[in-house]
Amino acid sequence: MIRTPLRPLARILDARAKGENPDAIERENIRLRGEATRDKARLRAEGRLLMMGVMFLCAFLTVGVRMGVLANTKPQEPQLSDSGAPILAQRADITDRAGRLLATNLVTHALYAQPPLLVDPERSAEKLVEIFPDLDRERLVRDFTGARKFVWIKKKISPEQMQAVHDIGDPGLLFGPREMRLFPNGAVASHILGGARFGAEGVNSAEIVGVAGVEKAFDLWLRNPENNGAPLQLTIDLTLQSAVEEILDGGMKLMNAKGATAILMEVKTGEILAMASLPDFDPNDRPAPLAKGDASDSPLFNRAVQGVYELGSTFKIFAVAQAMELGLVNPETKVPTKTPLVYGRHRIRDFHNYGAENSVTDVIVKSSNVGTARIVQMIGGERQREFLERLGFLEPTSVELIEAPTGRPIVPQKWPEITAMTIGYGHGLSASPLHLAAAYATIANGGLRVRPTLIRGAARTPGERVMSADVAQKSLAMMRAVVTRGTASFGDVNGYQVAGKTGTADKAKPTGGYYKDKVIATFASVFPVTDPKYVLVLTLDEPSENAGSEPRRTAGWTAVPVAAEVIRRVAPLLGLRPQEGPTELAGIQLVKKD
Known part of the structure; x- marks a missing residue:
């Protein structure tokens, strides 16, 4: 900025020439400069006041508008937020x-x-x-x-x-x-x-x-x-599950068993209505896994899925069904049953001497190891392996549990004839009770394979045919005879036409070999046999019925009575009406047993 001098030289010389006082010029310039400064300051102050006024007006308008918005908004609870990653807490029922x-x-x-x-x-x-x-x-x-x-x-x-x-x-x-x-x-x-x-x-x-x-x-x-x-x-029914667990717990204690498991399954769909494993635990206070020792000693161990056992004579019906499917035998075919059966250095014996020969039906009814081995010899090891594979015994079950892959069957690496013979009557191949339930459901389903499931409404494809409907029907008739006049007579529940097969297998030692006084006792059953709807498999680990002078460990004395009580309790809950009077199945007369 160029400032005007207070004593301009030209005006000073001119004033002196005219005899005027030069100081008046300086005073005049000082006055004019002061007035200009005052006017500039006033304008600056007026501008600032105007700006403050505008700012206050905007602030009041903002507050007013916000108050209006809040007055017309429904009240909500305040929500806190943080800068961290959110944690998803909600979980479906x-x-x-x-x-x-x-x-x-x-x-x-x-x-x-x-x-x-x-x-x-x-x-x-x-x-x-x-x-x-x-x-x-x-x-x-x-x-x-x-x-x-x-x-x-x-x-x-x-x-x-x-x-x-x-x-x-x-x-x-x-x-x-x-x-x-x-x-x-x-x-x-x-x-x-x-x-x-x-x-x-x-x-x-x-x-x-x-x-x-x-x-x-x-x-x-x-x-x-x-x-x-x-x-x-899920497919399970809470009422049925509670009833099965209650009866199984009482039966396990009554039979002095170390553990027990039971599976109740629908034949047509493979839906599991109840599946119990004892001892159990409270998932609200889940115990810690065992750090050492036998996994089956832990209450966390699911015997129905993870427990793989030699299931004994429950396997015999598969050998007979395959032989009938191949046209090698029929229910009346006579089979040599002279005991022992000598095969090289091996001897296969029956629990009792059942005579020189028996019909195929009586091989199942009396549970003859020798007769079953003779039938397996007709089939051959390769065909037996293929048939058991089609039944699902060579792979883990597909049930929707994280533990399912751990229940892998223990299958022999080689399959010579002697191995096939022992597998035929339930020794040499270990599988879970759930494997057995699915295989028995396949027979009860007219020979169409059944895969177990725990998810209600899951998409399913029809199972492949494992055996003909005729063979499946004849197999059921033989299992019905096991209950009416064979090893499972304690399983005949009045009015519900139960069919089934017992199995008692010596328990394998973890180090190899078998215990002499410990068994796995199993009863696999179908009911009602005239219109198969349900399969029940019940297994007791190391049972011993001590009411008599000698301990009795066979499935007929241990697993069968407990399974019968389960059927007696759950059949009415399933809506099954008891049937009175005789019925016929595949030419075998089924009569009420008093």
Whole structure:
């Protein structure tokens, strides 16, 4: 900016020439400069005031508009957010076939501490131990008084425990809301459900992940928000499951067994209505796995799926069915049964001497090892292996449990004739009770293969034909005769026409060989045989019926009575009406047994 001089030289010289006072010029210029400065300051102040006025007007308009919007908006709860990754806590329910809850979520709280905020760490530790006796007081004091900034105390607590912690009154004890997995029926269907635990955890939420059973097998599905909260519906029926477990528990104790399992399955669909394994556990408080020893000693062990056993004489019906399918025998064909059968250095014996020969039907009814071995000799090892493979005995079952692949049958690497003969009567090949149930369902289904399932409404394709309907019918007739006049006479439940086959196999030692006084006793049954609808397989591990002078371990004395009681209890629940009077099946007269 160019400033005007206060004493311009030209005007000063001119004033002196005219005799005027030059100082007047300077005073005039000072006055003019002051007026110009004043005017400029006034304009600047007026502009600032105008700008402030506009800003205040905008602020008032903004507040007014916001108040209007809030006045016309429905009230909502405030929601907190954080910068961390969200933890998905919601998990779908699991229900039985009737929609009854088997697993659901329950809102609870976790308890944690921030030691820097604790007023009296030692007193708080003392009070917490009174509320939670399993806590270690010394460790709590060490954590509370050390350098730690955060300490988990309990991952889930009850409302009563939460109130007791509130009453301690220490601001360093804090609660985190979360959901927990609840199994409202306790130990019922525990091996099917499996259990769940917390995965990724935060202060305000925790992820729930499956650890076993269907909870693990369908973990991603149960956590998928795209399902819109739809439950996972299983095929089991809670009422049937409870009844089967109750009877099985009583039978296991009565027969002094180490363990037990039972499977109730629909013949046409393969849907499992009940599947129990004992001993069991409460999935709300799932025990830790065994660190050493026999896996079957753990209550977590699912005997129905993971237990692979030599299932004894229950296999004999498969040899007979295959021989009939190949046209080698019929139910009346006579088979040599002289015991023992000498094959090289091997001797195959029967439990009793059944005479020089018996019909194929009587081989099954009397459960002749020798007669079955003779039939297998007609079939041959290669064809036997192929038939058992078609029945599903050479691969794990396809049931929807995470444990299913671990139940892989133990199959001999080589299949010579002597191996085929022993497999024919249930020794030399180990499979799970679920394998056996599926194979018996295949016979009851007219020879069409049945694959077990636990998922209600799952897409299914018709099973391939394993045997003709005629052969399947004749096999059922033989199994009915086993109940009416054979080794399973205790299994004849009045009015329900039960067919089945017993199996008693010496229990294999983990180190090789067999125990002399320990067996696996099995009864595989179909009912009602005139219109097969259901298969029940029941197995007892190391049973011993001690009511007489000598311990009795055979399936006819142990597994069969327990299975009969299961059928007697569940048949009315299944809507089956008892049938009175005689019926006929494949030429065999079936009469009511008193």
